[in-house]
Amino acid sequence: MKAFLELVTFSEILVGLKETFKHLFTPSITLQYPHEKRNLPNGYRGMLSLLRYSDGVEKCVGCDLCEAACPSRVITVVSAEVPGEPTKRYAKEFFMDMTRCIFCGLCVEACPVDALGMTKEYEWAVYDKRSLHLNKEQLLEIGDRAFPERERPVQDQYHNVATFNIGLPQIPQKPS
Amino acid sequence: MHPVCEAVQKAFPEAVLGVSEAYQTPTIEVQRDSLIPVATFLRENGDMDFDHITDICSVDYPEDDERFEVVYFLHSLPHRQRVVIKTKVLEDDPTVESVTSIWQGANFLEREVYDLMGIRFQNHPDLRRILLPEDYDEGHPLRKDFPTEGKGWRCSFDFFPDLAEQPRSEIDRDAAERERQVFARSNGENGHQGESDGLQREEEFLLNMGPQHPATHGVLRVVLALKGERIVKATVDTGYLHRGVEKLAEGLTYGQIIPHTDRLDYVCAMTNNYAYVRSVETLLGLAVPERSEYIRTIVAEMQRIIGHLFWLGTQALDIGAMTVFFWTFREREELLDMFEALCGARLTLNYFRVGGVDSDFEPDLVARLSRFLDEFPGHIDEYDTLLAKNRIWLSRTKDVAVISAEDAINFGLTGPVIRGSGVAYDVRKFSPYGAYGEVEWDVPVGKYGDTYDRYWVRMEEMRQCCRIIRGCLDRLPDGPIMADAPDIVPPPKEQVMRDMQSHIHHFILFTHGFHPPAGAVYCPTESPKGELGFYIVSDGSARPYRMKIRSPSFVHLGALDHMSRGYLVSDLVTMFGTYDVVMGECDR
Structure with missing residues (x-):
């Protein structure tokens, strides 16, 4: 009898509708995306960038470790000696083909001097794919924008790093 | 011996x-x-x-x-x-x-x-190409003499319409002679007089479902032979998403493969990472710290909840229930936010490392997770109110896609699909790994092997996931999260620039990688879809000689023909859903 009543009164559907009706009065969790934006956590793996020390010197020493660690061959580094200082090196050219990047963060993990950083930027849709082939200046610009607080030069932080070939006092500008 | x-x-x-x-x-x-x-x-x-x-x-x-x-x-x-x-x-x-x-x-x-x-x-019944196109004539890509980049072959199918071709000005309104003969013959045989007799002929009808179909959960094509609306034969055509991960892996070091495994089953990236990392660790004979084991178990179960929520939402949506989809994605979102706080990404997580995990659980995250666990069983009940007794849901799932326990085993099915048929096979119980042996939980097992039982099994599994996570959180031990194995695990980042030994190790591990002993190991892991296993053949170098992925979705699709025969076309959509196929994993 009960089963019959449930059958003809569509009771299970009414119970379900009651549940959906309750949800009318719960606060909405939808974000109106282009107008509202989410707060991203600090370790977010977004767009890649190159960083500088607080005195404006590039952190990258051109060791190629990010290139070796990258599983999808995004990075190309051309390393060169700092003119006049034959023991010191820097990245003369640094290319990232962001169309290939899978944002795994292995390059950041590999970098011994923390010269690479992953920003919270993700709105990088472009009309021309070629504009995602970034060079050193563009990557540094992203880094300047996303990480305004810069680390002190390594030689100021630790006193025994001179052997490791970083902390360039002056960096030569790329010949244009 | x-x-x-x-x-x-x-x-x-x-x-x-x-x-x-x-x-x-x-x-x-x-x-x-x-x-x-x-x-x-x-x-x-x-x-x-x-x-x-x-x-x-x-x-x-x-x-x-x-x-x-x-x-x-x-x-x-x-x-x-x-x-x-x-x-x-x-x-x-x-x-x-x-x-x-x-x-x-x-x-x-x-x-x-x-x-x-x-x-x-x-004596194979149907030996054809399965992942590559049938007109692929460049050989067999996993052979060692085949270059990873390929040989420059392109499919001869012209994807772009020929724009120079003139549009046809007229359409043939008369049926072809051959087709008219069929009508004529059926008229004669039946001996009836009437206009509709010609339409009453029986023949198999071939229907192409997919690859562009919203209910196939990816790019999967099924060619259906139909009799009326009943399926006579379903031929699966996979490989639209074949990326050759197994071939790619032969050119990558063991550590570099981890982000590539994320992309297999992109709904549940953690479990892929887990399966792969566990295989490599078995190969190395590397023991992982206890805290790391617990964290791995917790994130794998969080991922299982996500996987099942995704499955429930999409299957209900396929069958016609829309609300469930919104509700499951609401809870999924909460878990994804936790993943984002944990490892910085939502889907392609890259969280596991050989020898441990990437980052530690913060107390804040543990609190969020336990708050979620308090609420989540209530949400499962909400879904049940909508579905478990709903007559439309019952009529679409009860006695649909039935597979007996015997057949399920014979077809090599695993995961919730085999458990729905009453076989209590779960890798987590058969050979416990991680912290599964230390917390209490049960394996839910269905009875009849129909879609409803598999639905019930997955719902019950989500409740069990909560039990496992709760048990792990209560016992979460302190300690390191990476194994102490300097020849495998890179040194901590802060030491790299301070200490010459760490510096050298760091460079060697990121350029050369580590060298596991020569050997071959197969290591199964229970993923939300079924048994995910990695078979790794090592020749002692830093790159795997051969890596084979045993993906549950691929094996499950092998049983689709058997399971779909005799059902209606609309039930096929239910079947894709009940397998919970993800084509990224199926095609690899």
Whole structure:
């Protein structure tokens, strides 16, 4: 009898509708995306960038470790000696083909001097794919924008790093 | 010697070429011609009863006289025993007898071996290419002499319409002569007089479903032979998402493969990472710190909840229930936010490392997770109110896509699909890993093997996931999250620039990688879809010699034809949903 009543009164559907009706009065969790934006956590793996020390010197020493660690061959580094200082090196050219990047963060993990950083930027849709082939200046610009607080030069932080070939006092500008 | 090896050697003294017991798995190498007798013996002998075929793999050794090696992974569910059968094949005559007559699940697996390695299986019912296009004529890509970049082959199918072609000005309104004859004949045979008689002819109708179909959960194509609206035969055409991950992995170091495994089953990236990392650790014989084991278990179960929520939402949406989709995605979002806080990404997580995990649980995250666990069982009840008794849901899922326990085992099905048929096979219980052996939980098992039972199993599994996570959080020990193995695990970042030894290790590990011992290991893991296993053959170098992924979705699709026969076309949508296929994992 009960089963019959449930059958003809569509009771299970009414119970379900009651549940959906309750949800009318719960606060909405939808974000109106282009107008509202989410707060991203600090370790977010977004767009890649190159960083500088607080005195404006590039952190990258051109060791190629990010290139070796990258599983999808995004990075190309051309390393060169700092003119006049034959023991010191820097990245003369640094290319990232962001169309290939899978944002795994292995390059950041590999970098011994923390010269690479992953920003919270993700709105990088472009009309021309070629504009995602970034060079050193563009990557540094992203880094300047996303990480305004810069680390002190390594030689100021630790006193025994001179052997490791970083902390360039002056960096030569790329010949244009 | 292992009793299985002993029994096989006793029964076939001249067929067995060698036995080994590396990594606690009995491995038997047999002569090619006696493969079928040995397989039949293992299947039918009551003491052996290897009823479940897990995977078939092939390895290429170009320098050897017998170039190819075919590897069969068998599993005895009653005795909880695995065995590996290997056989060698000559390059000039790469043929093996097919084992489809013993295990039907071998059908797709053998086709894959044929497609990618070019080994032919005699007496196979339907030996065609499966992942690559059928007109692919550049050879077999997993052979070592095939370049990873490919040979420049492009599909001859012209995707772009010929714009120079003139549009047809007129349409033939008259039916072709051949078609009219069919009508004429049926008129004559029936002897009826009437206008509608001509329409009452019976013939099979071929319907192409997919690859662009919203209900196929990815790019999957099924060619259906229909009789009326009933399915007579369903031919699965996969491979639209084939990226060749197995081939790519041969050129990457072990650490670099981890982000690539994220992209297999992109809904549940953590479990892929887990399965892969566990295989490598087994190969290395590396023990992981206890805290890391617990964290791994917790995130794997969080991922299982996400996977099941995704499945529930999409399956309900396919069948026509929209609200559930919104509600499940609301909870999924909460878990994804936690992943984002944990490792910085939402889907492609890259969280596991060989020897531990990438980042530690913060107290804040633990608090969020326990708050979620308090609320989540209530949400599962909410979904149940909408679905469990709903008459539309019942009529769409009850007695649909039934598969008996026997067939399910024979087809090599795993995960919730086999548990829905009443087989309590769960890798987490059969060979506990992580912290699964230390917390209390149960394996939900269905009864009839229909879609409703599988739905029930997955719902119940989500409740069990909460129990496991709760148990792990209560016992979460303190300690390091990475193993103390300087030749495998990179040193902590802060030490790299301070300490010369760490500096050298860091550079070596990120350029060369680590070198596991030569050997081969198969390691299964229970993913939300089923048993996900990685078979890694190492030759002692820093890159795997061969990596085979046993993906549950691929094996499950092998049973689609069997399960769909006799059902309506609309039930096929239910079937995709009930398998929970993800094509990224299926096509690899």
